Amino acid sequence: MKNESRVIFDAYTQQIAQINGVTDPTRQFAVNPTIEQKLENRIQESSDFLKSINIVPVDEIKGEKLRLGTSGPIASRTNTSSSDRTPRDIHELEDDGYECFKTDFDSYIKYSTVDLWAKFPDFQERMRNQVIEQIARDRMMIGFNGTSHATDTDLATNPLLQDVNIGWIQEMRVKAPARVLNNVKVGDIGGNDYKNIDAAVYDIVGSLIDPWFREGTDLVVICGRDLLHDKYLSLVDNNPAPTERNALQTLLANKQLGGKRTMTVPFFPAKSVMVTPLNNLSIYYQEGSRRRTITDNAKRDRIEDYQSVNEDYVIEELGACCIIDGIQTPNATNDGWI
Missing domain, CATH: 3.30.2400 (Major capsid protein gp5 fold)
Structure with a gap:
């Protein structure tokens, strides 16, 4: 020096x-x-x-x-003439x-x-x-x-x-395995679990996240960049007209999967999806x-x-999170999965 x-x-x-x-x-x-x-x-x-x-x-x-955060609803009504009002724990009991x-x-x-x-x-x-x-x-x-x-x-x-x-994904695997789907086949060919990634995300939100969290506007889809690339590249390729491309600019600036706001994060597994509020x-x-x-x-x-x-x-809150852990997509010849 x-x-x-x-x-x-x-x-x-x-x-x-x-x-x-x-x-x-x-x-x-x-x-x-x-x-x-x-x-x-x-x-x-x-x-x-x-x-x-x-x-x-x-x-x-x-x-x-x-x-x-809170883990569920607390609204209720009690007939106090015959019983006491009973408060509920706003957090998970586990x-x-x-x-x-x-x-x-x-x-x-x-x-x-x-x-x-x-x-x-x-x-x-x-x-x-x-x-x-x-x-x-x-x-x-x-x-x-x-x-x-x-x-x-x-x-x-x-x-x-x-x-x-x-990390967070492993915590879900260990503590809430029922909220984690493994090796899901997503694509428009035979043997699939879902025709597209939007359908997959829509389904897991409706089935794996507790009901009181599903409708929250703060739910975000975190995914690998490749999944978004595959979805939106096909839209761009199939819409060559200038007017259609202009409409796509707004769509691309507000990417969504399954109707939920979507973001890619560095180092997130390429073929996985997590849905949860960021907070x-x-x-x-x-x-x-x-x-x-x-x-x-x-x-x-x-x-x-x-x-x-x-x-x-x-x-x-484990009930406010769900994951697709490993997504298989069609291969180049559409006769198998990768």
Whole structure:
């Protein structure tokens, strides 16, 4: 690292030490609670999807869900001449809590990159944002692909971070398997389960989501990009006239499946579908659990940033969510399924 870069980098680490109330950031320290909250806010703001779900602090590493919504109707009437009014629990009765597991978000930056970035006035923001943006991507990857929390993770075997933590889809597989359809055949050929993806989504909303959640305008279909591409590409190909294409512009800007608003999210399984209100998905992190160490590793010509936090991926109300887990579509010759 150049001497000029060293001065700028030292100012960066001194700033980190000051705002966290420590003297030496090269020794592990607990991130200041105020800084921790600001960091979580920046992670959430860096992703349109994460901005739409709940990222909330919890006091304990293990406990009951926060129950950020309600699980059913409470309206009723009672003849108080003969009996007492009986209040209803607005949350699910089943024993279903959360448990946070330690997640390491460790990264490094080469001296050569520090030298390059040191030329810019926003050096500190660049150093901070590269980590924040990757944490956001990792959380989406874990949320939709995580199946376990291994003691020693293996990125080569689990490139989508499947072994870092249990994500939302896996939670549904384990805790609400009756709300998950597996290996559904969708296509206009013999042997299908549904003629098209709209019919499939319409059916699972009507049959797998609890009645009091079905009509909510906040239900969203989260799906892989390929499913939307297949549906809307055929519409574009079959409507070549300019007037029809103009009408399609509005349609494409307001994509729907089964009559519900639809969105694609990075790292969501390519041939799967999840239907749920976005505010039914949560990431809990244990307040005060974030640890950090910044190390100047001259042996490797790099700066290493070690961060960790205890977190869990939670579906608040299982009855407000359903999934098609693995969709088979017709092959190129329309005589089989892939």
